[in-house]
Amino acid sequence: MFLPTRLIVIARRCLPRLDSIGVARHASTYKTTYTKRNEGVDSIKKSVFMSQSTNVFVNLALEHWLYRNFNFSNHHVLLCYINDPCVVFGRHQNPWLECNVHAAEKEGIALVRRNSGGGTVYHDKGNLNLTFFSRRDRYNRNYNLKIITNTLLRHWDLNSEINKRDDIIVDGDYKVSGSAAKLGMSNAYHHCTLLVKVNKANLNSILEKKENGIVTNATTSTHSAIMNLSDINPNIHMKKLIACIGWEYMRTKALVCEDGEYDFVQQQKGFQYINPNEHWFPGINQFINDFGSWDWNYGKTPKFTITRTFDVSTNDDKIHRLNLNLEIENGIVEGIRMNLPAGLVSTSDQDVSVISNLRGTRYNHEVTEKIISEIGKIVTLNTIQSIDENNVRRFDEATLQ
Incomplete structure (x- = not known):
């Protein structure tokens, strides 16, 4: 060429x-100077x-x-x-x-x-x-x-x-x-x-x-x-x-x-x-x-949400299914929300800050994987005493803090 x-x-x-x-x-x-479609x-x-x-x-x-x-x-x-x-x-x-x-x-x-x-x-x-x-x-x-x-x-x-x-x-x-x-x-x-x-x-x-x-x-x-x-x-x-x-x-x-x-x-x-x-x-x-x-x-991408469902195990050898929801606007992570079984809370401020600090960052595939990995660490460190499968609490990053 x-x-x-x-x-x-x-x-x-x-x-x-x-x-x-x-x-x-x-x-x-x-x-x-033209006035008609076919003129000229x-x-x-x-x-x-x-x-x-x-x-x-x-x-x-x-x-x-x-x-x-x-x-x-x-x-x-x-x-x-x-x-x-x-x-x-x-x-x-x-x-x-x-x-x-x-x-x-x-x-x-x-x-x-x-x-x-x-x-x-x-x-x-x-x-x-x-x-x-x-x-x-x-x-x-x-x-x-x-x-x-x-x-x-x-x-x-x-x-x-x-x-x-x-x-x-x-x-x-x-x-x-x-x-x-x-x-x-x-x-x-x-x-x-x-x-x-x-x-x-x-x-x-x-x-x-x-x-x-x-x-x-x-x-x-x-x-x-x-x-x-x-x-x-x-x-x-x-x-x-x-x-x-x-x-x-x-x-x-x-x-x-x-x-x-x-x-x-x-x-x-x-x-x-x-x-x-x-x-x-x-x-x-x-x-x-x-x-x-x-x-x-990426910033001009229309607003979207991502929902990921994944299983984690706790120290009491129980498997729990969690839902992660990310809200993305203008390519930026604007919201991170999770559906967690009642009683599951974090005892590690560091782990929680990893999740909350991702808010306001540019979205990419690794963001979701990083959040899932950190949640897995949190859950592994916490043994759930009792879980009511029909009682699921919603947590966002502010609640976890």
């Missing part, structure tokens, strides 16, 4: 220039931007920069990019519910929250990301997906369908693409993945949920059987696919899925390799920092 320096310079010259306030403009986009359709130009970065934080920042700053009045854009291994979840999702956060972090796989809704996806260099930008009143997800399905049919004689969830499916019900979108006051984008040759073993293991007992109103993903395009036709590879989709995008009229005339194709802006850095896109570094921050990726 990376071009020699000389070619990058040439490609850069083809980019719209940046004005003093960081808004990308092209001579054809200065016309801003023939003058709409199209470009295919190809990011030179494989960093998910950088590419999401580039996507957000274009959404915020580019003028799509008479210039529609298709952005293509490929990421290093990462997990991308929707704006309103809970990462601990959607994937194996602990395993991903251990493997050095980035986890990031995107600005659009939808479900969680795994990316690696076998996955192509496509973002279709337009004015809000010209947003058309079906049009965009047909660019892809038409490409697969035209170049590889591969029949694919768009289902009711706006997934692209093949061979009956195998998913090769999923979608999400961001709709603003004036601009909009629809982005989708396309499974070309993804490591399915990694995908399945990382997207396997490990946290149990989570209760939340967060959006949950719909799991589907998947297939790589290369599994269907080994001649489908990334570079050719990008070229073919880009060509299909530029040859298709701006608002209807019809081939344009030769003159129409010649008028398009073509392929442009772009380098998403501060020099090219002033202000993008702040977006990169935002997408990489804990506050965004």
Whole structure:
């Protein structure tokens, strides 16, 4: 995907220039007087931007920069990019519910929250990301997906369908693409993945949920059987696919899925390799920092609770079942509550302080395990004289102190 320096310079010259306030403009986009959806359709130009970065934080920042700053009045854009291994979840999702956060972090796989809704996806260099930008009143997800399905049919004689969830499916019900979108006051984008040759073993293991007992109103993903395009036709590879989709995008009229005339194709802006850095896109570094921050990726998680039930034994050789409840808000442990059998209290201030001091800390998988371990120590040190199974007292950290 990376071009020699000389070619990058040439490609850069083809980019719209940046004005003093960081808004990308092209001579054809200065016309801003329009009143109807189809006014000036023939003058709409199209470009295919190809990011030179494989960093998910950088590419999401580039996507957000274009959404915020580019003028799509008479210039529609298709952005293509490929990421290093990462997990991308929707704006309103809970990462601990959607994937194996602990395993991903251990493997050095980035986890990031995107600005659009939808479900969680795994990316690696076998996955192509496509973002279709337009004015809000010209947003058309079906049009965009047909660019892809038409490409697969035209170049590889591969029949694919768009289902009711706006997934692209093949061979009956195998998913090769999923979608999400961001709709603003004036601009909009629809982005989708396309499974070309993804490591399915990694995908399945990382997207396997490990946290149990989570209760939340967060959006949950719909799991589907998947297939790589290369599994269907080994001649489908990334570079050719990008070229073919880009060509299909530029040859298709701006608002209807019809081939344009030769003159129409010649008028398009073509392929442009772009380098998403501060020099090219002033202000993008702040977006990169935002997408990489804990506050965004975990702190924006909708409020949730975790309930864990576990057995402990006391010195009198009795087994007792305990319930632990954690309340998490903005990714922070705000409450720790336990249901304990009557008569079970702590005689160790140190043990109790371990539990109470975790309140106000950032949640992760180890927090729950640490609390369970400490409770086990407390119970082991205390022999319960008598237990009424129907009489369970509720303790929070304040009660235990």
